[in-house]
Amino acid sequence: MRISRSSLLMSIIAGACASGPAVGHPGSAATVPADRHTQVDAIFAPWTGTNTPGCAVGISRDGAVDYARGYGRANLEYDNPITPNSIFLSGSISKQFTAFAIALLAQDGKLSLDDDIRTYVPEMPDYGKTISIAQLIHHTSGLREQGQLLYLAGWRSDDVMTQDDMLAIAAKQRGLNFSPGSETLYNNLGYTLLAVIAERVSGKSLPEFAEERIFKPLGMADTHFQVDHNEIVRGRAAGYQAHADGSWRISIPASDYYGPTGVFTTVGDLLKWEKALVQPDAGSLQAPMAFMRTSATAESGSPSGYGGGVFVGTYRGLRTIGHDGVHAGYRTYAVAFPDQHLAIVTLCNGASIAPQELAQKIAAVYLGDRLAPPEGVVKASAAELAAWPGVYWSALTDEVVRVEMKDGALRPTGGSIPLESLGGGLFRSGETSRWQFNATTDAVPAGRELRIWDSWPTPRVFTRVQAPMPTDAELASFVGRYRIGEVDMTYAVLMTDGKLRVRWPRQSDLVLEPVGGDRFVSGAWTVTFTRSEVGAVDGFTFTARRLRRMRADRE
Known part of the structure; x- marks a missing residue:
């Protein structure tokens, strides 16, 4: 098996031997309220109208579907309701299928995760340092973001973009964001290149390979990678963006590239995948599934929190494996709580819907007090809040973050969500993002420091901008x-x-x-x-x- 370096191989083998507690274990999702389905319905109440997009939700316990339902409209022009059988573009949930295809090819001995990507994609420039296949999977390649490159090249979001277009813009790049392996930064281009590698190694298109080796064996009959945005997808929910006047506008991408996105699927099919990911049957899937669940390791030696196309982390004290998806008007989220044998999938077709938040509310219904209490919000004094607004700049990335006081709350300039104080200059923005404001130190002579933790363990570090405005x-x-x-x-x-x-x-x-x-x-x-x-x-x-x-x- 040429799957990886020996240390990673050992972690895969160890993971394959430990698939979590057996069904009926006290840690499973066995004890739940009898009215749980009614409570789930209440969570989706804002999206149950006849003139709004909405979501399909699927929930499984111990590998069996416990509840599946649709809310809102799959198509506002024809008033078709969303059902559990509605098909959605899953966005970045697609990444785990691309990563799994690579893991299968590694298990087949056709490639190694340590291979230089230029072995298979010689069009890519030589940056002086090797970019490995594993670095593409774990977002540590340093490659620039493909969508932003095309934007700078004059491409619009509704232009037809193909695999060849993405590869062409990538091949022109003479620089990287950072040295490969030195940082973790989410990147879609890496997964486009993984799709190219999978196709050149297997001799089949990624859609064909995935159908043969992933979707068909797992019984995912309503799931496929899209190659042509003009194809007919029976049962597809259209995507929508909210307009300034309160109405909705169609938002379906004209995209013919895949790897980082492109999978159309249903909540039922994704629940089958979640079961296979967390509790693979004995056989050939165990080792590659264990690789998928294993977090990469940063240069510091700490886990990066990202495995094979999935985030490997915790939510309120419980282990989770999941991923979100965003593409045009589609918003999606799939998460498993492996120790509780609970999986939740929310697929939505409105860009203003937050499926991750909805899934977390469902988790609270099913898991109850097994979830640790959320961090307590501390009321910050007006004097403390007044100390932090300003402009902050990162010497590492050249990013600028602006912070303002608005409506009595501290918030990123232009942002709709206020920062909530946790005390001691620490604030939270949503469930995962943390903002730490610190006073001037010897190490930061230019002013106050701001550190932001997003999905990665390493913070982004900013200092307050002191330079005068230009004349x-x-x-x-x-x-x-x-x-x-x-x-x-x-x-x-x-x-x-x-x-x-x-x-x-x-x-x-x-x-x-x-x-x-x-x-x-x-x-x-x-x-x-x-x-x-x-x-x-x-x-x-x-x-x-x-x-x-x-x-x-x-x-």
């Missing part, structure tokens, strides 16, 4: 034309109505808001102008969460 003359010095060869695009920096704008074909202007010195923000983007040794503006860089310091040279 009118300095703003005028940024006007000009700039080019990024790696995306084959030229950008015009203009001054209109006293504001700088970045303009390029087929995209709306980025209106730049100054935050100090040569640094600006526009939505999720940070734009930092650079200077030559003599102080002349010679370029700028684009930075977003998954793309760092993409340089444009001044023409």
